[in-house]
Amino acid sequence: MASETPVRPLDGCKVLDLTAIVLGPLATLCLADLGAEVVKVEPPEGDSIRNGGSLKQPGMGSIYLALNRNKKSLAIDLKRPEAKAVIARLAAWADVVVHNMLPAAARRLGVDYESLAAVNPRLVYCAASGFAEGSPRAGEPAVDDVIQAASGIAALFAGPDSEPRYVPTLVADKVSGLLVCQAVLAALLAREKTGRGQAIYLSMFEAMAGFTLLEHLGGASFLPPQGPPGYGRLTTPYRRPMRTRDGYLSITPYTKRHWQQFFAAAGRPELGDDPRVTDAKRRNEEIGDLYAVLSGLLVERTTDEWMALSRRVGIPASPVHRLEDLVASGPLRDQGCLVPLAHPTLGDTLTVGPLVRLEGMAAADLRPAPALGQDSGAVLRQLGFSERQIGEWRSDGLVVEPAAPAPAS
Secondary structure: OOOOOOOOOOOOOEEEEOOOOOHHHHHHHHHHHOOOEEEEEEOOOOOHHHHOOOOOOOOOOHHHHHHOOOEEEEEEOOOOOOHHHHHHHHHHHOOEEEEOOOHHHHHHHOOOHHHHHHHOOOOEEEEEEOOOOOOOOOOOOOOHHHHHHHOOHHHHOOOOOOOOOOOOOOHHHHHHHHHHHHHHHHHHHHHHHHOOOEEEEEEHHHHHHHHHHHHHOHHHHOOOOOOOOOOHHHHOOOOOOEEOOOOEEEEOOOOHHHHHHHHHHOOOHHHHHOHHHHOHHHHHHOHHHHHHHHHHHHOOOOHHHHHHHHHHHOOOEEEOOOHHHHHOOHHHHHOOOEEEEEEOOOEEEEEEOOOOOOOOOOHHHOOOOOOOOOOHHHHHHHOOOOHHHHHHHHHOOOEEOOOOOOOOO
16 A cells, blocks of 8 residues: 655645744744745845854854744835735735734734734734733833843842843743744634634743743742742752762752652662651752752762662753753754754755654755745745736845855855
8 A cells, every 4th residue: 555645734834924033933933844834024134033143154044044944035125015915915825924023013014913814814813022012011122131031030040149140042032932833723723613813912021921930939829928939949059960070960859759769879878867858848948958968979979870870760860961962962863853954055054853743744844944035036926926026026126036046065
């Protein structure tokens, strides 16, 4: 029997991608990896993230490459009135619209929900911004750093000097982007049941404040409060990778059995009878003291010795990896997390593979991120515009297409 052609979950779904930087492009990347046809609309100068990270060619920076594979690029100046005809046809074509511009900017460009739903009532429309409309900070611009500060993350990440610090990854952008993808998928499923599209508005601040407070609401969970907010196990200064004889180790005994097994294997079984271990309430309240004891023991052996012990007794543990270790990791490549991808002008590249891999998805489906305007002509022809019209728009700068690319050297 002939094998069936693999079908990806979003094959046939069409996405109008009006996003920029990281949050929105991550959301539409996830949709593209799941099989959606994604048309990324960029201004003539391109998404500002195009030059972010490491550069081998202008406009093709490493962050842009990571977030925009499997997409088409239509470069058009949406500020010009002639672009409205293109937007109308894109809205009629699309199943999904995603953007992360300020609401006022979306209204000025005519890409607000009311304008696009008038063309296509079945649209699933998702708009992400820093702060919710109607809130005290509505309309203010926001980036990852600002949301880390506003949502309490920077304060939680304070160092020994109590100075707030940012987590050195774009955690607010990425969590919010994944929530946008989740919302779009749920709205597409709802549309299958109701036949109607809908508008979804995501606030980065609310998303990250809620994300933080899931475990840190603490005593404020109860009315009246039973204590301050915060989760002591996470805020104790001893919760950090700990020094071993030859490096660092992350190890997390969590249950009474974990602690007792660890102390027994470490040659200090009497510590397993300490009330701070045996009593769950005290273990939770005095976890910093237990981590201090743990820190004192870990310097007695090497990282490999502690890893062997942890595996033997089933305690979660890991050596501390550097970015260079991750890039060189054989297992990450074997599992499809890091994927080699040939690019027509950059040559061989390495990319992070799909974050979720479902049946029907394969590395062979991955296409490298497009040059600015690489697909402008093809998309406009697909929308029914004539060669003459496209040529006029190209000549007067409304639409941008790249010159013939130089081959990779």
